[in-house]
Amino acid sequence: MKLLVCLVLFSLMPVSVLMAAGGGFTWSHALLGWLEQPLVEWGIDPLPILDMLIISVLLILFAYFAGKPFRGSEMREPNGKVDLGHLAEIIVSGMLKFLEGIIRHGTGARPLMPLL
Numbered sequence: 732m733k734l735l736v737c738l739v740l741f742s743l744m745p746v747s748v749l750m751a752a753g754g755g756f757t758w759s760h761a762l763l764g765w766l767e768q769p770l771v772e773w774g775i776d777p778l779p780i781l782d783m784l785i786i787s788v789l790l791i792l793f794a795y796f797a798g799k800p801f802r803g804s805e806m807r808e809p810n811g812k813v814d815l816g817h818l819a820e821i822i823v824s825g826m827l828k829f830l831e832g833i834i835r836h837g838t839g840a841r842p843l844m845p846l847l
Contacts, residue, residue, distance in 0.1 A: 766781065767781070793815075793819065794819070796815055797815040797816045797818070797819035798816065798819070799816075801816060
C-alpha cells in the first residue's frame with residue numbers, strides 16, 4: 732500500500748513541475764491524444780472535456796480504493812499504519828477546514844453553503 736501511495740505521488744510530481752514552469756502539459760494530450768482530432772472535427776474543444784474526464788476517473792478510482800477496507804461489516808481497530816483510506820480522510824478534512832475558513836468569514840456565506 733505504501734508503494735502505491737508513493738507511486739501516485741511521484742507520478743504527479745512532474746505534472747506540478749511542468750505546470751509551475753508554465754509548460755503546456757495536459758493529461759488529455761499525454762493519455763488520449765488520438766481522441767483529440769475527432770472532437771475537433773465535430774467542433775468540440777477537446778482539452779477541457781478530456782482533462783475533466785481523466786481527472787474524474789482518477790478521483791473515482793482513488794475513492795474506490797481508499798474506501799475498500801471500510802466496506803466490511805466488522806469494526807476496524809486503529810493500527811497506526813498509514814493507508815490510502817487515512818490519506819483520503821486527511822485530504823477531505825483539510826479541504827473542509829480550508830473551505831470553512833474561507834466561507835464563514837463573509838456575511839452572506841451561510842445561506843450559500845449551508846452544510847459548512
